[in-house]
Amino acid sequence: MPEPTLTPAVTTDAELLTQTEIAVRAAGSALRDRFGDITTYRSREELMRALAANDDTVTDLLRPRLEALRPDARWVEEELDSGALPEGEWWVVDPAEGNVNHLHALPEWAVTATLVRDNQPVLTVVHLPLTGQTYTARAGAGAHLDGHPLRVSATADLGLAIVATSQARPDEDPDVVRRVGISITEMFLDALVVRVAVPATLHLVNVAAGRIDGFWQFAGARADLLPGALLVSEAGGRITTADGRPWTPASDSFLAGAPGIHAAATTTLSR
Incomplete structure (x- = not known):
């Protein structure tokens, strides 16, 4: 080559x-x-x-x-x-x-x-x-x-929202795995549809484009989350931890969502 x-x-x-x-x-x-x-x-x-x-x-x-x-x-x-x-x-x-x-x-x-x-x-x-x-x-x-501008969705009801999560990595700490499982169950109860798949970035580009309404993950690498965090925030979305605190690459959870469902999603993920 x-x-x-x-x-x-x-x-x-x-x-x-x-x-x-x-x-x-x-x-x-x-x-x-x-x-x-x-x-x-x-x-x-x-x-x-x-x-x-x-x-x-x-x-x-x-x-x-x-x-x-x-x-x-x-x-x-x-x-x-x-x-x-x-x-x-x-x-x-x-x-x-x-x-x-x-x-x-x-x-x-x-x-x-x-x-x-x-x-x-x-x-x-x-x-x-x-x-x-x-x-x-x-x-x-x-x-x-x-070249075409992106905007997060205008959905304002978590019960009408499509949300997604992803497995951060193989061989994850068992406590993190259990936390993920509980969060998926809670989201099944509160959201319209829950998508579970890898990789994180492709869920996050869908949040930025308004195709889905939110994405959360526990743990995670910089390379998984930083691209989507910038895309979602620049498209008008909110980036926090799962319980609503400011997110940094050192945080143990991540939530990206449309403003209309973000607060409800933090409530669900904090149960």
Whole structure:
């Protein structure tokens, strides 16, 4: 494969978002080329090798391009990490968000890249290579799907709402797993429909686009939640913990929702 053409460093966030989108779309094409047959594995080791092969395919293309755009920004090496980052700029990238879906020939996967500055996401790109759709957001400049503005739903009754949740990671702490199960039961009682699937980001782009009304998760990695948090907030939604406190990447829960159902959702999730 030829070496990628690197774009010189850029200075404005608007220009940086444009160039990040170009880079993410190009890397996503390589992951799309790997999609098709179901990947079989007989052990956790075989599974991890298959996941890493997808990640490496994208990272090898995307990392040099993003580092050329922002030479002083550091790179988060582990996509499953959570918690606050040191001050400064960081690229938080998920090379294959929904990687296990990709291996199983399921269509719900994406490539994401988010620039975090002093622990605040300032721009993000979420690209769906199978459909060609690209979601973008820049702090203070709104959220968009292929250039068209996004807005969260106007639903004002949780009983009429579609909500979703996701499994943060395999081998989650048993207490977190039990908490997730209880929350799903409570939402079944209060919401119209509950969707449960991975990955988190694809639920969150649907919240930003107004297709569903809310999403919650317990635990979770920065790469799972930061892209969607910026998209939803820039589309007019609310981002908090499950019980309504301010959310940070160090929080142990996450709730993104349309303003009309957000308070009711916190009540349900706090029972």
